[in-house]
Amino acid sequence: MKYIQSTGNQSVKNWKKLQTKKGRSRQNKYLLEGWHLVNEAIKANKNILEIMATTTVFEQTSTQNLWPEEIERFEISDEVAHQLSATPSPQGVFATVSLDDELKISPTSATGAWLFLDTIQDPGNVGTMVRTADAAGFSGVVLSQGSVDMYQPKLVRSMQGSQFHIQLVEGDLREWTAAFKKNHFPVFGSELNEQARRYDQVGRHEDFALVMGNEGNGLSQEMLSETSMNLYIPLTGQAESLNVAIAAGILMFKLRA
Amino acid sequence: MKYIQSTGNQSVKNWKKLQTKKGRSRQNKYLLEGWHLVNEAIKANKNILEIMATTTVFEQTSTQNLWPEEIERFEISDEVAHQLSATPSPQGVFATVSLDDELKISPTSATGAWLFLDTIQDPGNVGTMVRTADAAGFSGVVLSQGSVDMYQPKLVRSMQGSQFHIQLVEGDLREWTAAFKKNHFPVFGSELNEQARRYDQVGRHEDFALVMGNEGNGLSQEMLSETSMNLYIPLTGQAESLNVAIAAGILMFKLRA
Structure with missing residues (x-):
């Protein structure tokens, strides 16, 4: 040694x-x-x-x-x-x-619950969402291009080892969304818009994806129009929005756990 | 000028x-x-x-x-x-x-939903929980002695102004818990223990407190024995626990929003 x-x-x-x-x-x-x-x-x-x-x-x-x-x-x-x-x-x-043996799963063969992260920048938020996805029994997390790098030290700390339990891939979210929809797996977007469906009116699902958008801007109009359905969490207080990792936690546990 | x-x-x-x-x-x-x-x-x-x-x-x-x-x-x-x-x-x-005009509400006159934070150390976690409590329509947050200082810069950033919407006080959680119980307002603890009540078997409440414990150790045995009921979030994946702010978000939206 x-x-x-x-x-x-x-x-x-x-x-x-x-x-x-x-x-x-x-x-x-x-x-x-x-x-x-x-x-x-x-x-x-x-x-x-x-x-x-x-x-x-x-x-x-x-x-x-x-x-x-x-x-x-x-x-x-x-x-x-x-x-x-x-x-x-x-x-x-x-x-x-x-980083060699990192699983390269294809969008068309993915099953179970998946979290899609669209250009999320804060490593602590991404790490916490991966950990929460693991806790909620998700199969994996897809980070879009333009997201924070998935082995960034702060992200690795926040994941607390969940990268060893679930699949963590970088991918093209349009391709993943298209593949899920082709397999008849719903893709749920999230938005701060009362036109969308209330999250608590949607039941538990087996095979699906939940897409969370950028901290500042939310999901892009483009992604929102490609999803199967968009969900919103009604806010009864005066805060204008939830932290993205908190919103993701509430939605993941509602849809899956 | x-x-x-x-x-x-x-x-x-x-x-x-x-x-x-x-x-x-x-x-x-x-x-x-x-x-x-x-x-x-x-x-x-x-x-x-x-x-x-x-x-x-x-x-x-x-x-x-x-x-x-x-x-x-x-x-x-x-x-x-x-x-x-x-x-x-x-x-x-x-x-x-x-800091002069900070509201000094007494535990006996508090109504609505309250979040009690027991010796939580991470300013980002505390700030995010205050913001989430605001979004969920809570009346206020009590920080125990031994928690991070409530006007610490990172905490102020994470609150995103929610300290202007809801009450934020430092207090003795035993005193607050006793006052709520005397008023017949339930005080819910949170623990990682299947002996506790599943969080999704508890309905919406009007006047109550939710107590969240320290990141590393969870709620102390002492606090757990003083609460009216303890809740747990079943984890179906392999992660051993949730980030405290995520767990608080899931519980707050279940109990209140």
Whole structure:
């Protein structure tokens, strides 16, 4: 096992670069931080390339026994852990996961409940929606082109490992919408418009998609006209709108759970 | 009107200090940023002490005509605006609001729907829950001692002005819970426990409280034993839990809206 003390080490520099989209796409992997995510990745049998952990972590032998032997291990100094970490008090355990084996499911073969995210920008919102979709028993989430990159560090933190439970794909939402409609699966849009159907007048569904739009602008007119039906959540107070992740949570649990 | 060009100016330093709890409590005011929040504060007839805006903003005379004349105005340089702003591209309009006239409602006189937040730490979560409570027609939100400070800048941003629509108070949740129960208003706890009542088996309520617990630990055993009934949201997927703001949104819209 290699011990890395200095933050100037080339491996450390490469891991740091995984915080950027360019770095992830060049190295074709992304970074996980913390016990929960690393364990979830192992449980899900993901293609883990490297595990990096501090001396303190390696001394807890019970935990490293759970790590598959074939994964390359690096012992890192606390200084390196701080360098790689996004939090002020890192747990001292990291892993890199290959982006190679990411499932490339086709829109025509998808079944179950799906969440389509149309150009959503905030990584915390996207991550929380993926986690909520997982909790509500959804099959997957499709991010449109022009959305935040799906392995952005803050997004990965907010997902809390849900990317290992459900399918997470980038795709063309028009293509996905067309495929679902061809399969006679309803595609529900969401809008702040009392002309749309009240969300609580729609029952539980098996195979369908729910489309959520951009934080500032909502769903585009183009998407709204391609959906099978548009839903709205009546707001009885004075707030003009709901946070997109909250609206998605209310709709997902109504339609599915 | 005073023009402030330098970030070294004492007024600028004082406004900057409003980013900290100590600064807010010493100066007894908090800072708003952006058109939406400043306009909402004016619409709600809040005690606005100062408006600070860039030269560009002041040149848009139509907007400043909407600002009550008695409010002290400062023209600030773009540099000062950047100094005060929490965003990379500030809109160049700020205000300070007095904390003096904050409503001190007593637990025994509160009616309608209330959200009790027990030691919740993340300002984004608290702000989003206040905004959702507003959207769902709640009367107010009580933050327990030990929660994040309610005029913390990120919290103020996430509330999107909902503090001007509903009541926002800091209080002792045991006292509030006792007062509601004495008034025969149910107090619903929330827990991840199938022993609790399924949330979708509970109907709409008029006067009640919903208690949400800390992100990591959930509601304390002590609070859970003091509530009238505890609700849980069945999770059908593999995610272990929901984000607290998502769970609160689902419960609030089920109980109230």
